[in-house]
Amino acid sequence: MNGFFGMPRHHALLTVGILVFLVVAPTFIYPVFLMKVLCFALFACAFNLLLGYVGLLSFGHAMFFGGAAYITAHSAKVWGWPFELAILAGMATAAALGLIVGILAIRRQGIYFAMITLALAQMQYFLALQAKFTGGEDGIQKVPRGYLFGVIDLNNDLSLYAVVAVIFVAAFLLIYRIVHSPFGQVLKAIRENEPRATSLGYKADHYKLIAFVLSATLVGLAGSVKSIVFQLASLTDVHWTMSGEAVLMTLVGGLGTIFGPIAGAAVIISMENYLAQLGPWVTVVQGVIFVICVLAFRRGIVGELARLLRKSL
Secondary structure (H helix, E strand, O other): OEOHHHOEHHHHHHHHHHHHHHHHHHHOOOHHHHHHHHHHHHHHHHHHHHHHHHOOOOOOOHHHHHHHHHHHHHHHHOOOOOHHHHHHHHHHHHHHHHHHHHHHHOOOOHHHHHHHHHHHHHHHHHHHHHOOOOOHHHOEEOOOOOEEOOOEEOOOHHHHHHHHHHHHHHHHHHHHHHHOOHHHHHHHHHHHOHHHHHHOOOOHHHHHHHHHHHHHHHHHHHHHHHHHHOOEEOHHHHOHHHHHHHHHHHHHHOOOOOOHHHHHHHHHHHHHHHOHHHOOHHHHHHHHHHHHHHHHOOOHHHHHHHHHHHHHO
């Protein structure tokens, strides 16, 4: 039985639950924290589209996240572009980077694919460190939030939160449709058995390249929005550890599950926020939790909950 947006009933109920939470959450949780969770949840969902449904492990997705953040910040601050155009500029940059990197890396598999994406991401990191328009180690600061369509003042945290929430929901629904479309079924077939998919007449490399560009574009959207929310684009956004965070969020939440990356992002960002007083030990705590999740919850939080639910039924 299908429900909201053509979803199975349990998916529809979860989606409605998320929507209700997003509406009421600002009454008891700081909106800026919520926006950070949404940005990284979108990052993780877009990354999961590539790893969870195509089986390609990229260690270079920070280049799309940070590249889009820099272009959006520069467009808004230096060129004076409005919010919408600055976001689109960041997404277009991420899509272009995704196409270039995809063409170079997509014919490789496994560790070779991962290492190529990591190497290219590190090249971009050093470019961001040396380039003048990125601000070097200082980054691009005091990025103006501006107005949405020239009317809605985004300097108000609640107004900006509403816009970010709408962007997240729209992007999440898009990812859901991609995964559950005929195109998504081909991606899963390629993940499970690429030679067989090829023998059936599907051009695996073309499908993987399209998925890679889609993932990069949506990651770019997350990075663009993040740079507006925090009014900052910095080297942290393009550092390899940012790619590592996407992997961590996806695995903790549940690899190959549609809602898993959201749960993983919420857990990791909450840890970083509420355990900040531990300083460098936050990384150690994250590592311990990651190991526990891998050993005890191999399917991730959402994956294990889904398994238990199926058992009970």
